[in-house]
Amino acid sequence: MTDTAIVLPRARSELGEILYHLVRDPLGLAGLIIVVAIVGSALLAPWIAPYDPVAMNIPDRLQGPNAAHLLGTDQIGRDTFSRVIWGGRVALKVALPTIAGAIVFGLLLGMIAGYGPKWLDSLIVLLFDTLRSFPTVMFALAVVALVGPSLNTVIFVIMVTSIPTYGRVVRTLTQSIKQSEFITAELSLGATVPRIMGIHILPNVLGPLAVLAAMDIPTVVGLEAGLSFLGMGVKPPTPSWGVLLSDGYALIRNTPWLIIAGGIPLILTTLGFTFLGEALRDVVDPKLRGKGGK
Secondary structure, X not given: OOOOOOOOOOOOOHHHHHHHHHHHOHHHHHHHHHHHHHHHHHHOHHHHOOOOOOOOOHHHOOOOOOOOOOOOEOOOOOXXXXXXXXXXXXXXXXXXXXXXXXHHHHHHHHHHHHHOOHHHHHHHHXXXXXXXXXXXXXXXXXXXXXXXXXXXXXXXXXXXXXHHHHHHHHHHHHHHHHOOHHHHHHHHOOOOHHHHHHHHHXXXXXXXXXXXXXXXXXXXXXXXXXXXXXOOOOOOOOOOHHHHHHHHHHOOOOOOHHHHHHHHHHHHHHHHHHHHHHHHHHHHOHHHHHHHOO
């Protein structure tokens, strides 16, 4: 009698599990494709943009879409398609460090507030309320008046006003986890606070933060575009979707293509990251996944 080996299916990694559920969800797959296309075009901008985004060509100014210029040209003859591609690079340069910084500071402050003593919790919540009390645009105006408009100014303003959002979510989750029975058991066994926060609380808050970050990226990109539209963002001639919208608004009677070229990337970014965030939420929350039949 011969022995037969039983081959068990290999378990998927956590990343593989997430990708598996994203691909099975039509909206998640659509969001993933849009996000990969936007991020990929931004990273590969030096190689896929047909023209220098700041090179002027006055004889070709205000052209409509044609074989040479897929989205036409602006008021000084710059290729609009190239400026859209490079504008995505500017959007990522703002969104990624802004979200990363807001998550780091929000995570630290939220965990301290949720696990610390009551007086410290109240102090940090007061800080969150103070930061959120400033409208982003008004806060940006004050900062720009002090240091001048720049990409770093946009990153600083949006990051500071985004920290309370992440901090409050982490604080609420930390307070909920702190009351769990397994935390009480760990404390009874002599576990230290850093061990509890690093091993038990941190992994349980990262999933919701990832979902929130995916949802917030379109907001950050939109804020950057809005500040650039108002002249408080990146400095000309740096290509930005907000600058394209500003130029298009000023030249709307001459050509509609600048408005269209600046608006479509913002719409696609919002749809892509929103679809992706919704799908990630279903993956992170097993209850939602069960309801969706995934």
